[in-house]
Amino acid sequence: xxxxxxxxxxxxxxxxxxxxxxxxxxxxxxxxxxxxxxxxxxxxxxxxxxxxxxxxxxxxxxxxxxxxxxxxxxxxxxxxxxxxxxxxxxxxxxxxxxxxxxxxxxxxxxxxxxxxxxxxxxxxxxxxxxxxxxxxxxxxxxxxxxxxxxxxxxxxxxxxxxxxxxxxxxxxxxxxxxxxxxxxxxxxxxxxxxxxxxxxxxxxxxxxxxxxxxxxxxxxxxxxxxxxxxxxxxxxxxxxxxxxxxxxxxxxxxxxxxxxxxxxxxxxxxxxxxxxxxxxxxxxxxxxxxxxxxxxxxxxxxxxxxxxxxxxxxxxxxxxxxxxxxxxxxxxxxxxxxxxxxxxxxxxxxxxxxxxxxxxxxxxxxxxxxxxxxxxxxxxxxxxxxxxxxxxxxxxxxxxxxxxxxxxxxxxxxxxxxxxxxxxxxxxxxxxxxxxxxxxxxxxxxxxxxxxxxxxxxxxxxxxxxxxxxxxxxxxxxxxxxxxxxxxxxxxxxxxxxxxxxxxxxxxxxxxxxxxxxxxxxxxxxxxxxxxxxxxxxxxxxxxxxxxxxxxxxxxxxxxxxxxxxxxxxxxxxxxxxxxxxxxxxxxxxxxxxxxxxxxxxxxxxxxxxxxxxxxxxxxxxxxxxxxxxxxxxxxxxxxxxxxxxxxxxxxxxxxxxxxxxxxxxxxxxxxxxxxxxxxxxxxxxxxxxxxxxxxxxxx
Numbered sequence: 001x002x003x004x005x006x007x008x009x010x011x012x013x014x015x016x017x018x019x020x021x022x023x024x025x026x027x028x029x030x031x032x033x034x035x036x037x038x039x040x041x042x043x044x045x046x047x048x049x050x051x052x053x054x055x056x057x058x059x060x061x062x063x064x065x066x067x068x069x070x071x072x073x074x075x076x077x078x079x080x081x082x083x084x085x086x087x088x089x090x091x092x093x094x095x096x097x098x099x100x101x102x103x104x105x106x107x108x109x110x111x112x113x114x115x116x117x118x119x120x121x122x123x124x125x126x127x128x129x130x131x132x133x134x135x136x137x138x139x140x141x142x143x144x145x146x147x148x149x150x151x152x153x154x155x156x157x158x159x160x161x162x163x164x165x166x167x168x169x170x171x172x173x174x175x176x177x178x179x180x181x182x183x184x185x186x187x188x189x190x191x192x193x194x195x196x197x198x199x200x201x202x203x204x205x206x207x208x209x210x211x212x213x214x215x216x217x218x219x220x221x222x223x224x225x226x227x228x229x230x231x232x233x234x235x236x237x238x239x240x241x242x243x244x245x246x247x248x249x250x251x252x253x254x255x256x257x258x259x260x261x262x263x264x265x266x267x268x269x270x271x272x273x274x275x276x277x278x279x280x281x282x283x284x285x286x287x288x289x290x291x292x293x294x295x296x297x298x299x300x301x302x303x304x305x306x307x308x309x310x311x312x313x314x315x316x317x318x319x320x321x322x323x324x325x326x327x328x329x330x331x332x333x334x335x336x337x338x339x340x341x342x343x344x345x346x347x348x349x350x351x352x353x354x355x356x357x358x359x360x361x362x363x364x365x366x367x368x369x370x371x372x373x374x375x376x377x378x379x380x381x382x383x384x385x386x387x388x389x390x391x392x393x394x395x396x397x398x399x400x401x402x403x404x405x406x407x408x409x410x411x412x413x414x415x416x417x418x419x420x421x422x423x424x425x426x427x428x429x430x431x432x433x434x435x436x437x438x439x440x441x442x443x444x445x446x447x448x449x450x451x452x453x454x455x456x457x458x459x460x461x462x463x464x465x466x467x468x469x470x471x472x473x474x475x476x477x478x479x480x481x482x483x484x485x486x487x488x489x490x491x492x493x494x495x496x497x498x499x500x501x502x503x504x505x506x507x508x509x510x511x512x513x514x515x516x517x518x519x520x521x522x523x524x525x526x527x528x529x530x531x532x533x534x535x536x537x538x539x540x541x542x543x544x545x546x547x548x549x550x551x552x553x554x555x556x557x558x559x560x561x562x563x564x565x566x567x568x569x570x571x572x573x574x575x576x577x578x579x580x581x582x583x584x585x586x587x588x589x590x591x592x593x594x595x596x597x598x599x600x601x602x603x604x605x606x607x608x609x610x611x612x613x614x615x616x617x618x619x620x621x622x623x624x625x626x627x628x629x630x631x632x633x634x635x636x637x638x639x640x641x642x643x644x645x646x647x648x649x650x651x652x653x654x655x656x657x658x659x660x661x662x663x664x665x666x667x668x669x670x671x672x673x674x675x676x677x678x679x680x681x682x683x684x685x686x687x688x689x690x691x692x693x694x695x696x697x698x699x700x
Contacts, residue, residue: 005063010070010296012058016042017295028502030152032294032360033391039298040384045307059303071300074293075364076250076264077285082148082176082361083268084278098167102174104337105355106143109329110182113142116325120318124379133190137374140186141366141383142329144179145172146359146391153354153394155458158407158499164347167338168354176361180265183365184258190372191257202257209252210266218270221245225274234280242281259368294360301363304370307385309378319382326386331356350402357394362387405510420449424517425483425494426508426541427456432523433483435554437494439675440521441487442560443550446585452494454483455511457501505540517547524553542648542678548575553667553674556642560586564641564672565593567621568629572647575679580645593621594636596629596651630665637670644670648678 017035024034041047048055059067117135125134150172159165188202224241228234234242246267253263271277310319335352339345366383369375375383423440427433437454444450456479477498487494501507512520522538542549565580567573577593584591626632629651637644644666648654653665654676667674 002063002066005058005060006066006070009058009063009067009299010292013039013042013295013299014292017298028395029392030149030156030359030395032149032152032290033388035295036298036360036363036388036391039295039300039302040305040307040388041302042299043302043305045302045305049308064300064303067296067300067303070293071297072260074289074297075261075367076246077289077293078297078360079261079264079364080246080268081282081285081289083265084271084281085148085151085268098170098174100341101167101334101337101351101355102171105145105171105330105334106175106178108333109142109326110139112325112329113139116142116321119321120379124318124376126376129374130190133186133374136182136186136189137369140179140182141362141369142326143175143182144358144361144365145175145330145355146357146361147172147176148361149359149391150354150357153357153398156500156502157398157404159350159402162407164343164350164354164402167343168351171334171351171355175355177269179361179365180262183368184253184262186374187258187262187368187372188256190374205256206253206258209256213249213266213270217267218272221270222272225272225277228277228280229274232276234277234284239281239284261364261368297367298360298363301367301384304377305381305384306377307381309381310385315378315382319385322382322386323389326358326390327356330358330390346402346406350398353394353397353401356390358387359391360387362390420451421445421519422451422453422515422517423519423521424508424512424515424547425452425454425521426504426523427454427479427483428523430479430482432554433480434486435557436521436523436552437483437487438490439550439552440519441490441492442583442586443519443521443579445582450492452487452492453511453515453517454480454487454494454496455508456480456496456498457504457507458499505537505544508537508541509544512545512547520545520547520549522549522551524551545678546680548680549678550579551648551676551678553676555667555671555673558642560589560642560673562641563589563591563643563645564637565591565645566629566633566636566647566652567593567595568597568647568649568651570647570649570651571679571681572649572677573651574647576645576647576675576677579675579677583643583645592641594633595621595623596632597623597625634665634669637666637672641670641672643675644672645675645677648676 016038020038020041021031021034024037025031042059044055047058114135117131117138120138121131121134151169153159154165154169159168184206188199188206191202224238227238231238246264249263249267250260251263253266254260271281310316331352333352334355335348338348338351343351363384366375366380366387370377370380421444423444425433425436425440427436433454437452440452441450444452456477477496480496480498484494484496497511499507508520508522511517520541522541524538538551542551560583563580563583565576567577580591580593583589624632624636630653633644633646633652646652646654646666
């Protein structure tokens with residue numbers, strides 16, 4: 001029956017973790033914070049309080065041993081991945097600021113935690129726990145920073161390439177190593193009275209083991225890196241060998257009396273930093289650890305967390321004191337140290353907020369303390385609440401101190417001047433980049449200097465233990481390399497931009513505004529049949545951009561030889577004709593303009609384009625009459641054209657819609673590439689916004 005119960009428990013935990021995690025992501029919190037909260041909700045603090053019968057059926061006390069073992073296996077894998085992410089290259093190049101801040105962000109919280117122990121020991125502990133072990137543990141628990149969660153926040157907030165991000169990640173790496181070293185000493189001291197291995201052997205054996213891992217072990221593991229590099233991947237045999245090393249290292253440190261998790265972390269830290277090995281191991285182990293094992297650990301922690309123990313004014317005052325010491329030590333100490341070492345107050349405050357993130361690393365340390373009996377269940381509950389609160393406050397405080405707009409402005413830079421025609425090209429897939437930058441170059445007016453920016457946005461979707469790319473810049477962003485290579489081969493310059501994004505449409509619009517773009521070029525990559533070309537992100541950009549927008553649907557990679565421009569009337573068709581004029585100036589390109597006239601009721605109004613100027617470029621419009629302009633356009637487009645340029649208007653079945661039309665006939669029924677143009681006028685943008693509100697109200 002225990003197996004059946006365990007299967008039910010795992011299913012309930014996974015559903016709760018994903019559901020609550022998704023809710024927290026909606027509030028711009030790392031998903032792991034929601035998963036931590038889900039674990040608390042499944043324990044006696046909520047489920048056991050609201051539905052004690054259901055809680056007893058799902059989590060009977062006699063079955064929790066199996067759940068605990070699974071969570072410990074998950075923690076071993078997790079700590080190995082944390083050690084694998086630790087890279088000494090993070091510490092290079094940050095000089096005095098990183099050194100000072102990292103030391104202060106450990107020393108100040110440690111001593112404040114130890115001082116707090118003087119007050120809490122007689123009130124929340126007893127004589128079965130030595131004061132020395134209690135004080136050392138409180139100091140270590142206050143010193144830790146959640147390295148994986150912090151790396152995730154830095155990536156999402158586009159801080160990884162800023163000075164603040166670089167210094168923060170270096171300090172967090174040092175903090176983690178130091179905190180775990182202190183914790184190893186704490187565990188050895190606490191276990192000394194009851195362990196089979198005497199304290200002197202624990203300390204000496206640990207020193208010898210660490211020395212062997214840093215010398216002989218690193219050399220042996222280097223062979224694994226060479227093997228992965230030669231094979232180009234991590235094979236199943238190689239993965240099995242690494243897991244055996246992991247189990248052996250965890251067993252050794254557990255036998256020495258300093259906990260198995262320390263051995264897992266140490267093995268990850270000394271693994272060779274060969275890209276093929278690190279990337280392969282992370283890819284194979286990360287998802288199952290994050291999605292399966294960590295939620296089990298959070299649930300197991302939640303089952304042992306009784307927030308009801310923090311009862312009464314006195315206990316909540318103790319919790320307030322714990323929060324005050326935690327924030328003052330980490331946030332206050334890190335901020336003042338960073339300011340004293342050269343950072344401005346805004347940057348120093350952002351660094352302090354980030355270093356105050358404790359996350360699941362705090363839960364790991366607290367779990368060890370509870371298992372050892374160093375802290376009582378009541379203090380455990382207070383510290384768990386502190387870990388959740390300090391992690392949850394990171395994102396809103398960071399937005400207050402260092403707003404996203406300032407970070408984005410720093411990453412993107414200001415406009416380079418009004419004298420050049422600036423085009424922003426949004427590139428999602430590497431394969432679409434060459435076609436989009438060539439299109440941008442073709443649509444730049446010949447009379448002005450050309451400036452093109454290629455933007456790639458990394459979508460923030462999943463909670464992962466992020467592998468931090470060393471000094472990766474936008475010019476080395478994989479999605480932009482084909483576009484940059486194509487531009488270089490064609491003899492024009494493209495400037496790369498890249499950062500993470502939760503709202504791609506919003507960020508495209510803001511980058512276009514910051515750079516003073518007059519044209520935004522986007523691509524369409526999904527199947528046309530049954531999908532709206534002008535829906536989703538494309539729709540949002542077209543609806544709001546204070547610039548012309550061109551959406552390019554590439555059906556073939558060949559150069560344009562015959563181009564068809566369609567005109568029925570109105571702002572967008574006039575913009576399409578202007579784009580046709582620019583293309584017509586390219587050598588070897590033949591441009592035809594088809595002017596479709598229909599009934600006055602179906603025709604858009606507005607001034608006619610400059611037909612004389614068009615004729616001067618060798619392009620004369622041909623006029624046809626049709627009751628249904630879209631039919632005439634499809635018929636003409638089938639006559640061997642490479643590209644069809646058309647305005648985003650109802651005449652061609654291309655109305656802008658919040659929900660997207662069912663797919664344009666011009667794309668479905670012809671083999672030509674399609675360039676859909678939305679002209680820009682402030683009044684037109686305002687009209688589109690009003691129409692969308694009416695459409696959304698009707699859909700509701």
